[in-house]
Amino acid sequence: MSETTERNKELVRRYQDAYNSNDLDVLDELLAPDWKTQAFPTALMEQSIDSVKAVHRSLLEVFPDLHYVTHELIAEGDVVVQSFTVRGTHKGEMAGIAPTGNSIAVGGVSIFEIRDGRIIRHEAFSDLVDLLVQLGFDIPNDWAAFIHRAVDA
Numbered sequence: 001m002s003e004t005t006e007r008n009k010e011l012v013r014r015y016q017d018a019y020n021s022n023d024l025d026v027l028d029e030l031l032a033p034d035w036k037t038q039a040f041p042t043a044l045m046e047q048s049i050d051s052v053k054a055v056h057r058s059l060l061e062v063f064p065d066l067h068y069v070t071h072e073l074i075a076e077g078d079v080v081v082q083s084f085t086v087r088g089t090h091k092g093e094m095a096g097i098a099p100t101g102n103s104i105a106v107g108g109v110s111i112f113e114i115r116d117g118r119i120i121r122h123e124a125f126s127d128l129v130d131l132l133v134q135l136g137f138d139i140p141n142d143w144a145a146f147i148h149r150a151v152d153a
Helices: 003-021 024-030 049-062 128-134
Strands: 031-037 067-076 079-089 103-115 118-126
Touching: 003 024, 003 067, 003 079, 003 103, 003 118, 024 031, 024 049, 024 118, 031 049, 103 128
Parallel strands: 031 118
Antiparallel strands: 067 079, 079 103, 103 118
16 A cells, blocks of 8 residues: 555544544644535535534533544545544434433444645445434334444444
């Protein structure tokens, strides 16, 4: 593996560690000022590094023990793909959903594009149907058939 792809994978590890340790100031050096992500509530707030910190802090109000586990990092050129499981305990209100106390484990995949040592693009995909089931929602059986459980659940 090239030195560049290893360096890019390490940058993604540092990004994930920043969230897990709640050391969000590290994002100032890891994210390019004009980074983009599709996993952001752009209808609610401007996409910026300060806003991504605020979004993470609000998630911690819902899941105070939120923690990401990386299973794989696959890199080619300037792109790194991460498979992960995010775990937490539902202790705060989320989008009108009262705290359940339920533990959650949701699998997902993130794609990062890196340029000049900073993340310029991030896409994240998680199984939100599985999250709803873990929070106690009844969903149609047809939907349940398509749940992709976290690999380490």
